[in-house]
Amino acid sequence: MRVSNKMIFDTARFNLANLTDDLNRANMVVSSQNRLLKLSDDPVGLTQVLNMRSSLSNIEQMGRNIALGKSWLASSESAQTSVQNLVSDTKALCVQMASGTTGAAQRRSAAESVENNLEEIVALANTNVNGRYIFAGSETDSTAFTLNADNSVTYNGDNNAFTVKIGRNASVEIGGDGQAVFQPSGAGASDDIFVIMKDLITALQGNDIDGIQTAMTNLDTFFDHNSGQISDVGSKMIRMEIKANVFQGLEISTKERLSEIEEPDMAEAILELKAKELAYQAALAATSKVLQLSIVNYM
Numbered sequence: 001m002r003v004s005n006k007m008i009f010d011t012a013r014f015n016l017a018n019l020t021d022d023l024n025r026a027n028m029v030v031s032s033q034n035r036l037l038k039l040s041d042d043p044v045g046l047t048q049v050l051n052m053r054s055s056l057s058n059i060e061q062m063g064r065n066i067a068l069g070k071s072w073l074a075s076s077e078s079a080q081t082s083v084q085n086l087v088s089d090t091k092a093l094c095v096q097m098a099s100g101t102t103g104a105a106q107r108r109s110a111a112e113s114v115e116n117n118l119e120e121i122v123a124l125a126n127t128n129v130n131g132r133y134i135f136a137g138s139e140t141d142s143t144a145f146t147l148n149a150d151n152s153v154t155y156n157g158d159n160n161a162f163t164v165k166i167g168r169n170a171s172v173e174i175g176g177d178g179q180a181v182f183q184p185s186g187a188g189a190s191d192d193i194f195v196i197m198k199d200l201i202t203a204l205q206g207n208d209i210d211g212i213q214t215a216m217t218n219l220d221t222f223f224d225h226n227s228g229q230i231s232d233v234g235s236k237m238i239r240m241e242i243k244a245n246v247f248q249g250l251e252i253s254t255k256e257r258l259s260e261i262e263e264p265d266m267a268e269a270i271l272e273l274k275a276k277e278l279a280y281q282a283a284l285a286a287t288s289k290v291l292q293l294s295i296v297n298y299m
Helices: 005-032 043-097 104-125 178-182 193-205 209-262 266-291
Strands: 145-147 153-155 162-167 170-175
Touching: 043 104, 043 162, 043 170, 043 193, 043 209, 104 145, 104 178, 104 193, 162 209, 170 209, 193 209
Parallel strands: none
Antiparallel strands: 145 153, 162 170
16 A cells, blocks of 8 residues: 555654653653543542542641630630639638628728629620630620629620531530520529629628628539539540541541552652653654655655
C-alpha cells in the first residue's frame, strides 16, 4: 500500500500530540505533587480522597466547636468560682452581723458591702465571650441580667442552654440557662442568689437579726448548688479535652491516608518526567527530519 506524505505527517503529528500530553501530565504530577489529576487516573482512589476531604472538613468544624466550647466553659467556671467566693465573703459577713454585740450602725455599713457584692455577682452573671453572653440561654446577644434601682434583678435570657455539636450525635451545653445557674428554683425562690442578697441588704438596713440568719441559711443552700454547677462545668471541660484529642488523632491519620493516595513517589515521578522529556525530544527530532523530506531531496 502506498503511504502518502499526508499520512506520514498526520501520524507524526498524532504521536507528538500524545507525547506532549504525557509530558504535560508528568510535569503536572511533579509540580502539584499530586498524582490524581483527573477521575480516570484512579476512580476508586479519587472517590476515597473526596470522602476523606469531607471527613477532614467535618473534623475541622468539630475542632472549632470544641475550641469555642472550651473558651465558654473556662469563662463560666471562672465566673461561677468568683460568685462562690463572693457568697463565702457575704456569709462570713453575716456571721459577724448576726452577733448580738454588733450595733445597727455597723449593720447599715455592712449593707453597703453586700450591695457591692450584689453588683459584682450581677456583673459576673453577665460574663460574655466575644460579645456573647454565656448565661443568657440561647439569647446570647442579650445582657443576661439587669440590676434594678431597688436591688431586684431581672433575667433577660431564655431557658434554652446554648449548645455546640462535638460529634455526629453528640452535643454539649456550653452556655448556661441563667435562671438554672443563679435562680435554680425559679425567680424569687429561697435559693435565688439575687433575692437572697436583696433580702440580706434589707435585713441589715433594718437591723433585723432574724432576717440575717435566714439569709445565712439561704446562702448555704445556694453555695451547695453553685458547687454542683462548677463541678458540672469541670466535667464538660474534661469531656471537651477528650474529644479534642480524639479528633486530633483522626485528623492526623486521615491526612496520612490522604497523602498516601494523592501524593506520588517524587523520585519516581521525577524519573518519569525525565523519561517523558527524553522521549518527546527524540520524537521531535525524528519528526523534524520526516517533515523536511520532499522530492527536492531526490533530485
